[in-house]
Amino acid sequence: MDDQYLNIRSHRDKNGQLWFCAKDIYKQLRVTWSGSTLRNTPKSLKNSFPVDTPKGDRNAVFLNKETCDFLFANRRAKQ
Numbered sequence: 239m240d241d242q243y244l245n246i247r248s249h250r251d252k253n254g255q256l257w258f259c260a261k262d263i264y265k266q267l268r269v270t271w272s273g274s275t276l277r278n279t280p281k282s283l284k285n286s287f288p289v290d291t292p293k294g295d296r297n298a299v300f301l302n303k304e305t306c307d308f309l310f311a312n313r314r315a316k317q
Contacts, residue, residue: 242310249287249300257300267313
């Protein structure tokens with residue numbers, strides 16, 4: 239897997255599809271995270287899965303790999 243995915247939480251769903259934590263992706267891209275960060279992201283490209291936190295399991299938003307690849311490629315093109 240690409241180095242860009244190191245230190246990013248991931249989840250494989252029951253169908254075997256790989257998902258990556260949206261907050262981790264945006265942090266790596268150095269994009270400010272807020273409640274509206276994913277507002278325009280279609281529901282088909284994101285999903286919610288539990289993650290372990292100091293306060294116990296919480297649901298987090300995850301993006302599919304194709305969406306993450308697009309975000310990384312688009313960010314590199316702007317640099």
